[in-house]
Amino acid sequence: MENNVIELRDICKSFYGVQVLKNINLDLKVGEALCIAGENGSGKSTMIKIISGAYDYDYGMLKINGKEFPSITPSQSIAEGIQVIYQDFSLFPNLTVAENIGLSYHLLENKKAYNAKSSREIARESLNRIGVDLDLDRLVEDIPVAQKQIVAIARAIMQDAKVVIMDEPTTALTQNEIYRLYDIINNLKASGVSIIFVSHKLDEIFAVCDRVYVIRNGKEVANYPVDQFERGKLSYYMTGAEIYEEAFVPEELSEEPVFEVRGYSNRNNFKDISFKIHHGEILCITGRLGSGRGELAKTLFGVSPATEGEMFIHGKPVRVRNVSEAIKHKIAYIPDDRLAEGIFLRASIKDNLVAVILDNLKNKLGLVNEKVKAKSAAEWQERLAIKATLGAPGQSLSGGNQQRVVLGKWLASNPEVLILNCPTMGVDVKSKSEIHELIREMAAHDIAILLISDDIGEILNNSNRVIVMNDGRISFEAETETLDYDSLSEKITEIL
Amino acid sequence: MNSIILKIKDILGLGVKDPSKVKTNPLTQRNVQLVLAIVIFFGIMVINRPDTFLSSTNIKSMLIQISDVGIFALAMALTMIAGGIDLSIVSLANLVAVINAVLLKAVITDTTSNSAIWLWLLVCLAIALIVGFIGGVINSFLIANLGIPQILATMATMNLYLGVSTIITGGRGIIGFPQQLLNIGSGDFLGIPYPFIIFLLFAVIMYIFLQRTPYGTKLRLYGLNQRATFFSGINNKKVIYQTHILACMTAAVMGLLIMARTNSATVDYGGQVIVTTLLIGILSGVAALSGVGNAISIILALFLNQLINSGLNLLRVSSFIREMVPAALLITIISLEFVLYRTRERRLNRMALKLNLEKANNQGAVNE
Amino acid sequence: MNKIDQKSSFMSRLTETVNNLLMRNETVLVLITIGLSVIIGSINSKFFTIGTIYEILLATVVWGIIGIGVGIVMISGGVDLSSTTIAIFSAYSATKIMLAINPDAPLILLFLIAIVIGGLLGLVNGLFISLFNIPVFFATLATATIYKALMLEYIGNIYITPAQMPQAALDFSRTYVLGGLHVSVLLMFALLILSYIILRYTIVGRGVYALGGAPESAARIGYKLNRLKLSIYIYSGMMYAIGGVVYVCNSRLADPYDLMDSRLTVIAAVVLGGFSLTGGKGSVWGVLLGALLSTIIRNNLILIGISSDWANFVFGLIFIAAVVLQAFNTARTKRRTA
Structure with missing residues (x-):
C-alpha cells in the first residue's frame, strides 16, 4: 500500500529474554492521527523506540515511506522524517533552550558547522508556533518541568517532519497548553503530517485522533477508527476483560x-x-x-x-x-x-x-x-x-x-x-x-x-x-x- | 551424562539459558572459575619448572608478594564494592611510613632497650590507625557530605598526602629502622612469612565485615543501587564513612609493613600497586561493576595474579611485559564480561522469540 | 514588543549575565589567579616583569596542550589517565623514527609522525571505550600501563641525549618571538583557538557536550555515538602527541620514563579549570586558566620564599578547594531547580 508512511509487520522484541512486543502489526496512513493506547508497561514506548531507531527489533519487518529497514538507526529514522517527543523529553540539561531545539535541526540538515544564530531563530519560530515565550539562553537544567516538555515538543515540530510521534506529551501541561497542542496537531494533519499520539487519556484521544490502536502485554488488542470506538470500552481493551475492580469503600474509619x-x-x-x-x-x-x-x-x-x-x-x-x-x-x-x-x-x-x-x-x-x-x-x-x-x-x-x-x-x-x-x-x-x-x-x-x-x-x-x-x-x-x-x-x- | 554436563556448565557459569533458573549462584560460579584458573596455571608452572617453582624460596617469595599487594587490594576492594575507588590508599600508607620513620629516628638510639623499642612500635601502630582513621574521615567527608565524586576526592587527598610527606622528608627517603620491626617484614612462623599472616588476618576481618554483618549487606546493596538504599532507609553517608575509614585504616597499617619489608620510608613507594589492586577488584568480581564476589574471591584473585606474575618471571619474560600483565588482564576481563552479557542477552531473546513464534503457530493451527 | 519592554528585558538580561559570569568557574579562576599573582608580586616585584610572565607561559605550554585533550574527554564524561603516557610514547617514538630516517628533516615531520602515533593510540582507547563499553577510567588506566610497557620493551628504554636530538628540535627550543616569548606559547594558543572553534562552532563539537550531558538523548537526535567517541579520543591523542613533542623539544632530550607520572597533574589542572567529572561542562579557556594557576603554584611559590617542598601540599589544598567550590556550585544549581 502506497499511502502508508509506516508499516510494522510481525514485529517482536525482547529484553533479556522477556518478550515485550509480540507480533505487532501497524499501518500509519499519510495525514492520519493514530492513537496508541495502553497501560504502562504494555509495550507502547518500546514500539515507538523501534520506529525511531533507538532499539533494534528481533523479528518482523519495518517499512517507512515504502522502504524496508531490516535495522534502522536514529539518524536514518530522522532522515525519513520521523520526529519523536519522548516521554522522558530526552533533552540536554547542560545546553540552552535554543541549542536543544537547534542542534537536532543542524543534524537533520547534515550540517558540519553549528550556527548559534540560526538555532535561535528556529527555536524562536517553533516556540511561537506553540505560542509560548521562553528564555532561549537558559540552560534546560534550570527550567521547570512543564517548560522542558514544551521544549521537547518544540524540537519535534519545527522540522519538516512526515511523522510526529508524541509519547504522552501532556503529562506536565495545563489545559490551555493542551488545547494549543491540539491545534498544532490539527495543523500538522492538515499539511499531510501523520501523528502517532501515545496516551491513555480518553478526552485527548477523542479530541485529536482518527484511529485508536490498543496494545496490551505487547499484543495488539484493538484497532478501530475513532468513530467506531466506544468510549467506555477503552479501559476494557487496555486492561482485559477478566479484571473488574470494585470501587473502594472504606470500612469503619477511626475517630482520630x-x-x-x-x-x-x-x-x-x-x-x-x-x-x-x-x-x-x-x-x-x-x-x-x-x-x-x-x-x-x-x-x-x-x-x-x-x-x-x-x-x-x-x-x-x-x-x-x-x-x-x-x-x-x-x-x-x-x-x-x-x-x-x-x-x-x-x-x-x-x-x-x-x-x-x-x-x-x-x-x-x-x-x-x-x-x-x-x-x-x-x-x-x-x-x-x-x-x-x-x-x-x-x-x-x-x-x-x-x-x-x-x-x-x-x-x-x-x-x-x-x-x-x-x-x-x-x-x-x-x-x-x-x-x-x-x-x-x-x-x-x-x-x-x-x-x-x-x-x-x-x-x-x-x-x-x-x-x-x-x-x-x-x-x-x-x-x-x-x-x-x-x-x-x-x-x-x-x-x- | 547429559545432566552432569549441564550441572558442570552451570557451576562454571557457562551456557545458562534462563536467568530465573540459575541454580548455582554467581558467587560460587566466580570462585569456581578462579580456582580452576589457579589450578591450570599452577599445573603449567609445575610441569614447566618443577624444581624452581615448587622451591620453598619461590613459594615464600610469592606469599610475601601477595601480602604486599593483598592488603592494599582488600582496602581497595571495599571501596570498589561500594561502586567507587580510593586512589589515596598508597600515598596514605607512605605518609604513615614517613611519620613513623621520623618518630623512630628521633626516639630510638643504639642504647634503647628491647622492650622500649616494642613499646615505640606499638605507638607507631596507634599512630598508623589514627592517621588512617583521619584519612578515611577526610575522604568520606568530601564524598558523602560534599558530594564530590570518589575519583576526584581521593585524587585530591592523594595529592595532599604526597604533599605532606614531601614537606616532612624534603622528598628524600628515610632508611634504617630497628631490627625488631625488620623482623616482622622478613621473619616467618612455621615457614609462613609474617606479612602473609598479617594479610590473612585482615582477610578474615574483611570476611566477617562483608559476609556476616548488616554493614556488609548494606555496602553491597549501596554499590548496586545507592538511590535504592537511600529510599530503603539505609544511611548512605554512614556506609561511606564506614567503608572509607575501614579502607584507610587497613592501608595505614600497610604503611608500617612497608617500613618493615623495605627498611625505608619514601613518599612515592608503590606507584604500580593501584593498577594491580583495581585488577584484583575486577578479577574477583567484588567491584559493583559485576557485584558478585566476596572476601574469598579476593584471596583467590590475588593468588591467581601472583601465579601469573611469578610464572612469567620464571619463564624469563621481561619485566616491562610483566608489569603490563595486570592491566592487560583488567581490560580483557571487562571487555569479556561485556561481550558475554551481550551474547547471553541475544541468546535469551532468540529463545523467547522462538517460543512466541511456536505458540503463535500452534494457535494458528487451532484456529484453522 | 515595544521599546520599554525591550529595555527592561535588556537590563534583566544584563544583570543575569553578570550573575552568570560570577557563577562561572572561569571568572572565579581569573580572580584567584590575579589574586595569587598580586600576592606574589607584592612580595617579590620580580614576578611582574615581562620575563617572568613569559617564563610562566612557557612552563604552562605542555600542560595547556595536553589539558585540551584531557578537557575534551572530560566534557564527554570521561577521565583520561593515558594522556601523558600517549604524549611521551608519541614524542619519544617520533624522535627515534626521525633519527632513523633523516635526522635533518624539518620539524614538521617530527610533529606529523607524533600526531599519527598519538592519534592511533587514542583510537585504540576509543575502540575499547565505544565497542566494549568499558568505563573510561578503567580503559585508559589499563591502556596507559600497556602503552608504557610496549614502548619500553619494543621502542626503547634509553633516553636520547641533547647531542643526539634532531637539529630541528633543538632549533625549535631556541626560537623566541616578541622579545623573548617562546614560540611554543603561540602554538598552544593556536591549538586552544582551534579547539575552541571546533567545540563551539561545529556539530561534532556540540556533540561532545551533548554526549556529556545526556548520551542517550544524543543518540536519539541522530548522533552516531561510537563515531563521536572515536573522534574525541583520536583528537585528544593528537593533542597529547603535540604536547609531548613540545615537551621533548623544550627539554632538548627524549626520556621515555618522563612525563608519565604527571597524568594526575593534568587532570587536576583541568578540574581546577572548571570541568566537571560528570561531563557536559567546561571550555578550553578553563584549561588554560587551570594550567596557568597550577604552574604558578608549582613554580613560583619559591619567589615568595616558600620552599618547593611545599608545592605539592599547596597544590593539593587548592585542588581540594576547587573541587569543593565546584560541588557547592552544583548543589546550588540543583537547589534552584528542585
Whole structure:
C-alpha cells in the first residue's frame, strides 16, 4: 500500500529474554492521527523506540515511506522524517533552550558547522508556533518541568517532519497548553503530517485522533477508527476483560486521624498542604507532573526537610527532617521509579526483602542472624505471593513481582503510614489489580495509606478521598464517590 | 551424562539459558572459575619448572608478594564494592611510613632497650590507625557530605598526602629502622612469612565485615543501587564513612609493613600497586561493576595474579611485559564480561522469540 | 514588543549575565589567579616583569596542550589517565623514527609522525571505550600501563641525549618571538583557538557536550555515538602527541620514563579549570586558566620564599578547594531547580 508512511509487520522484541512486543502489526496512513493506547508497561514506548531507531527489533519487518529497514538507526529514522517527543523529553540539561531545539535541526540538515544564530531563530519560530515565550539562553537544567516538555515538543515540530510521534506529551501541561497542542496537531494533519499520539487519556484521544490502536502485554488488542470506538470500552481493551475492580469503600474509619500534616511547605515546591488520614482510609493525592505531588511525597518521607508545617502521628507531633527520622516514626515510602529507586536488580530477592530491617537482624555479637533473616524473607515472600526462589536476582522478576518485593521490604518493617508514589507504574494489568488488592488489605489492617497517582482509573477505584494539587497548592478536595473520570480529569488540568 | 554436563556448565557459569533458573549462584560460579584458573596455571608452572617453582624460596617469595599487594587490594576492594575507588590508599600508607620513620629516628638510639623499642612500635601502630582513621574521615567527608565524586576526592587527598610527606622528608627517603620491626617484614612462623599472616588476618576481618554483618549487606546493596538504599532507609553517608575509614585504616597499617619489608620510608613507594589492586577488584568480581564476589574471591584473585606474575618471571619474560600483565588482564576481563552479557542477552531473546513464534503457530493451527 | 519592554528585558538580561559570569568557574579562576599573582608580586616585584610572565607561559605550554585533550574527554564524561603516557610514547617514538630516517628533516615531520602515533593510540582507547563499553577510567588506566610497557620493551628504554636530538628540535627550543616569548606559547594558543572553534562552532563539537550531558538523548537526535567517541579520543591523542613533542623539544632530550607520572597533574589542572567529572561542562579557556594557576603554584611559590617542598601540599589544598567550590556550585544549581 502506497499511502502508508509506516508499516510494522510481525514485529517482536525482547529484553533479556522477556518478550515485550509480540507480533505487532501497524499501518500509519499519510495525514492520519493514530492513537496508541495502553497501560504502562504494555509495550507502547518500546514500539515507538523501534520506529525511531533507538532499539533494534528481533523479528518482523519495518517499512517507512515504502522502504524496508531490516535495522534502522536514529539518524536514518530522522532522515525519513520521523520526529519523536519522548516521554522522558530526552533533552540536554547542560545546553540552552535554543541549542536543544537547534542542534537536532543542524543534524537533520547534515550540517558540519553549528550556527548559534540560526538555532535561535528556529527555536524562536517553533516556540511561537506553540505560542509560548521562553528564555532561549537558559540552560534546560534550570527550567521547570512543564517548560522542558514544551521544549521537547518544540524540537519535534519545527522540522519538516512526515511523522510526529508524541509519547504522552501532556503529562506536565495545563489545559490551555493542551488545547494549543491540539491545534498544532490539527495543523500538522492538515499539511499531510501523520501523528502517532501515545496516551491513555480518553478526552485527548477523542479530541485529536482518527484511529485508536490498543496494545496490551505487547499484543495488539484493538484497532478501530475513532468513530467506531466506544468510549467506555477503552479501559476494557487496555486492561482485559477478566479484571473488574470494585470501587473502594472504606470500612469503619477511626475517630482520630492516624496521620496528619498541617501547613506543610517546601520552598517553592509546594505550600500550605494540610490533610488527615484515618485508619481504614486511602487518601489519594494527584496532579500534573510538576504540580508538587512527588515533592510532597518525598518531603513527607524526609528526603528533604519541610520548610514549614507540622506533622502528627496518632495525634502526637513528630518531626521528620531526614529519612531515618521518617523510619523511626514508622513511615514507609514506595518510590515511583521502581528500577532506579526501589529494587536492587542484581541483589537476591532475599537481600531485597530485608534491606529495610537489616539492623534488626543482628545477634548479640552484632552479626547477622542468618536464620532470622531467612525466616523473615520467606514470610514476606509467602504473604505477597512472590513467585520465585529467594536466591534469584531481582532482575529475573516481572515488573509486578518486583513491585511486590519493594512492598514486602517495607511491610517487613511494620509501618504505620505508607506513602505509595505511583505504585503501579510499569506493572502488568494482573499484578496491578493484585497490588490494589494489597493496598486495600493494608488499609484494613490499620495502616494509614497515602496514594500518589496520576492514573485516574486507579484513583477512582482505590481511594475514598482525593486531593488535587496544582502549582504546589491544594486546588481541590473531594470524596471520591462524588467524582467521575471527566470531572477529576478536568480538575487536574485546570489552570489556577 | 547429559545432566552432569549441564550441572558442570552451570557451576562454571557457562551456557545458562534462563536467568530465573540459575541454580548455582554467581558467587560460587566466580570462585569456581578462579580456582580452576589457579589450578591450570599452577599445573603449567609445575610441569614447566618443577624444581624452581615448587622451591620453598619461590613459594615464600610469592606469599610475601601477595601480602604486599593483598592488603592494599582488600582496602581497595571495599571501596570498589561500594561502586567507587580510593586512589589515596598508597600515598596514605607512605605518609604513615614517613611519620613513623621520623618518630623512630628521633626516639630510638643504639642504647634503647628491647622492650622500649616494642613499646615505640606499638605507638607507631596507634599512630598508623589514627592517621588512617583521619584519612578515611577526610575522604568520606568530601564524598558523602560534599558530594564530590570518589575519583576526584581521593585524587585530591592523594595529592595532599604526597604533599605532606614531601614537606616532612624534603622528598628524600628515610632508611634504617630497628631490627625488631625488620623482623616482622622478613621473619616467618612455621615457614609462613609474617606479612602473609598479617594479610590473612585482615582477610578474615574483611570476611566477617562483608559476609556476616548488616554493614556488609548494606555496602553491597549501596554499590548496586545507592538511590535504592537511600529510599530503603539505609544511611548512605554512614556506609561511606564506614567503608572509607575501614579502607584507610587497613592501608595505614600497610604503611608500617612497608617500613618493615623495605627498611625505608619514601613518599612515592608503590606507584604500580593501584593498577594491580583495581585488577584484583575486577578479577574477583567484588567491584559493583559485576557485584558478585566476596572476601574469598579476593584471596583467590590475588593468588591467581601472583601465579601469573611469578610464572612469567620464571619463564624469563621481561619485566616491562610483566608489569603490563595486570592491566592487560583488567581490560580483557571487562571487555569479556561485556561481550558475554551481550551474547547471553541475544541468546535469551532468540529463545523467547522462538517460543512466541511456536505458540503463535500452534494457535494458528487451532484456529484453522 | 515595544521599546520599554525591550529595555527592561535588556537590563534583566544584563544583570543575569553578570550573575552568570560570577557563577562561572572561569571568572572565579581569573580572580584567584590575579589574586595569587598580586600576592606574589607584592612580595617579590620580580614576578611582574615581562620575563617572568613569559617564563610562566612557557612552563604552562605542555600542560595547556595536553589539558585540551584531557578537557575534551572530560566534557564527554570521561577521565583520561593515558594522556601523558600517549604524549611521551608519541614524542619519544617520533624522535627515534626521525633519527632513523633523516635526522635533518624539518620539524614538521617530527610533529606529523607524533600526531599519527598519538592519534592511533587514542583510537585504540576509543575502540575499547565505544565497542566494549568499558568505563573510561578503567580503559585508559589499563591502556596507559600497556602503552608504557610496549614502548619500553619494543621502542626503547634509553633516553636520547641533547647531542643526539634532531637539529630541528633543538632549533625549535631556541626560537623566541616578541622579545623573548617562546614560540611554543603561540602554538598552544593556536591549538586552544582551534579547539575552541571546533567545540563551539561545529556539530561534532556540540556533540561532545551533548554526549556529556545526556548520551542517550544524543543518540536519539541522530548522533552516531561510537563515531563521536572515536573522534574525541583520536583528537585528544593528537593533542597529547603535540604536547609531548613540545615537551621533548623544550627539554632538548627524549626520556621515555618522563612525563608519565604527571597524568594526575593534568587532570587536576583541568578540574581546577572548571570541568566537571560528570561531563557536559567546561571550555578550553578553563584549561588554560587551570594550567596557568597550577604552574604558578608549582613554580613560583619559591619567589615568595616558600620552599618547593611545599608545592605539592599547596597544590593539593587548592585542588581540594576547587573541587569543593565546584560541588557547592552544583548543589546550588540543583537547589534552584528542585
